[in-house]
Amino acid sequence: MISAMAAAPQPENEAQRLERLLNLGALDTLPQSAFDDITSLASAICGTPIALVSLVDRERQWFKSRIGMEATETDRTMSFCAHAILQPQQPFVVEDARLDDRFHDNPLVTGQPNIRAYAGAPLVTAEGLALGTLCVIDPRVRQFSPSQLQALQTLAKLVVTLLQHEEARQKEEERRTHEAQVEHERLVAMSTSGLDLKAYISPDYVYLHVNETYLAYWGCTLDEVVGHHVRERLGPDLFDGFIQPRLDRALAGQPVFFQHLHPYTAAGPRHMEVALLPVRDAHGAVIGVVLRSHDIQALKEKEAELGETVALLEHRTREQQRFIHIMSHDLREPINSINNFASLLEADHLQDLPPMGQRYLGYVRMGGLRMVSLLDDLLSYVQLDNQTLKSTRVDLQRLALDVLDDLSSARERTQGQVELQALPAVTGDESLLRLALQNLISNGLKFSRPGVPPVLQVSATETGGFVELSVDDNGIGIPVEHQKSIFEIFQRLHSRKEYEGSGLGLSICRRIAELHGGTLTVQLSTSGGCRFTLHLPTVSHAPL
Known part of the structure; x- marks a missing residue:
């Protein structure tokens, strides 16, 4: 029908x-x-x-x-x-x-x-x-x-x-990707088009030879340059006070390098990277100077653009942090009110409510507590960018044992086992490293397979100036196609109904690794679960 x-x-x-x-x-x-x-x-x-x-x-x-x-x-x-x-x-x-x-x-x-x-x-x-x-x-x-x-x-x-x-x-990420592509194409074009400006100058400052690029920048013919004094082309102000002293040093046998904003007739003012190289005869006597000028105008413009971009990104970062702080604090007050009144209702009138009402009250309590947890994690993530590292020698073995003590209730609840191998010492911020390790072990206990108690291994190796601190689990694993996006803020592969969490834990761990000059990576473990690895620099490679 x-x-x-x-x-x-x-x-x-x-x-x-x-x-x-x-x-x-x-x-x-x-x-x-x-x-x-x-x-x-x-x-x-x-x-x-x-x-x-x-x-x-x-x-x-x-x-x-x-x-x-x-x-x-x-x-x-x-x-x-x-x-x-x-x-x-x-x-x-x-x-x-x-x-x-x-x-x-x-x-x-x-x-x-x-x-x-x-x-x-x-x-x-x-x-x-x-x-x-x-x-x-x-x-x-x-x-x-x-x-x-x-x-x-x-x-x-x-x-x-x-x-x-x-x-x-998303638009900011797309903009950065587009700018990177445009910049790549621009650099390719710069490297394949045009030649450096070249000139051969005699000891008495006369042009003996110039290339086509040199003529194009000045907008003149070969006859107008070759055989003429450099002073005629550059003018007395530029030649006498700036170029001649450098030519004299090159004619004395010393290579000279400098950057200069050059007023070309045809090309206009251009930032140039200039080399004046002595030319010697068979006996070692200087018989002239080769001038080689490389146009770095695009590079200078890019430096200025990058400076503006950095300033803009810093401003946007500050505004984003301010927005998240305001959002968190403005939301915390009504959420606290909900939690407080729910607690009073539970304490004084729980028995007066029918079973359905008691269940709905539980929903209120759980929702409020989850929102508080989310706001706390959000503030922790934002505050990482403003935190100054308190670098000390950190005994990872002792730190891991402390973390296991903190997670004892979670281990009992999940019947999880954590095998701890010998761990070295590193230089870093102990409180941040504790937070990162606690998040990784907690995730391993949480994201377990139904009916399979979690088994974790915590190990470390030292390679190439880095300590690789790894946490392996036998859990549900992360598909390869999601192994990059999982570190993004608020990214979750599962609904809250399946697994609790704010979607911020791995973002916090990765940021902690970056603050220490390292990285956080993920791959499938031999047991089919995940292997998260914190790459932390050793003492000699730690950031100052």
Whole structure:
């Protein structure tokens, strides 16, 4: 039987909306813990088993984050969110979908997930384009309170901010890649086009020979140069005060090298790298000077551009850090309020709540604690760039034993074993190295195969001035195609339902390695899990 349900009409700005959604670059991307934390919080606040960040594409709605829903997308014709984006300035609420002519025969209502109540806050950009919704779904007929709808709208604004932040990060990466390609092509062109300017000058400062490039820069003929005094071509000011003293040193047998902004007639002012090389006869007497000038104008311009780029990147980094700090502190206050009131409710009224209420209260507590953990990790990541290394001699053996003590409860919970081999000493910041090692071992315990207790090996080797500190595990492993992206901030290969985490741990570890002048790499271990290796410089190679 064909459903008689009516699909939502398209918004008037559908073309612009779809173009903005495509340019955002968020469709079909990996799960990210920041979005999962928001959907968890929305589910907890509204007391629903399902919460989604839904992006409404041309023919489908795709879920950037999902709690309580297995499907990653559904057809747009069945989408509640396609109706919600038609009123971008207010939440879209359905209390009983069976009584709504738009949805009563919708397959999502008549079948799984048996939608009854729905509330969606549109994700609206600064241009007023509704890209999708942050929505919550309940299989029970119900109402949503004004405070719940207000919270949903606030969280929807945060989703838009995160989407735009990810878009800016992607565009910055694309810009840098494009600039690198343009620069490569420019350098290739420079190395294959044109020759150095060359001239042969006699001891009495007369041109004996010049090449075609020299003539082209000056815009003159061979007859206008050869046989003429250098002073005629350069002018008295440049020759007497600058060039002649250097020619005299070359004529005395000393090679002379310098850089100079040269006022060529045809080419205009150009930065040149100049060499004046003595020419000797068979007896060693200086009989002239070869002038060789290399055009470094492009290099000088690039140096200036790089200086501006560095300043711009430093400014953007400061602004990004400021944004993350503000976002973290502004969010921490309401999250702390949620956690505090949830604790009071749990302490004083837990027994008064029905089992369903107790479970929803647990959702609130878990969502709030996850958000606090995310904010803490985010601040730790940002603060790494402003932290001064406190380099001392660090005994990795003792450090690893301390970390294992800190993770004793995690080892007991997972029944994990950690085999510790003999580890050397390095020079570094002990607190940062402890954090890196703790994250790597904790990940090995966490990302284990179902039903298989984790087994880890911590070892080290010294090669080429570096200590390679490795953590091997027998866990789920990381596919080769994801082994680079896994170090990016907020990148996760698994949903929060499968494995807890903020998506920041490996980013923090890699940044700690970089601060020590090293790197962090990953490869498949012999047991099918992962082998993470911290490459740390030894004492003689440590950064100052």
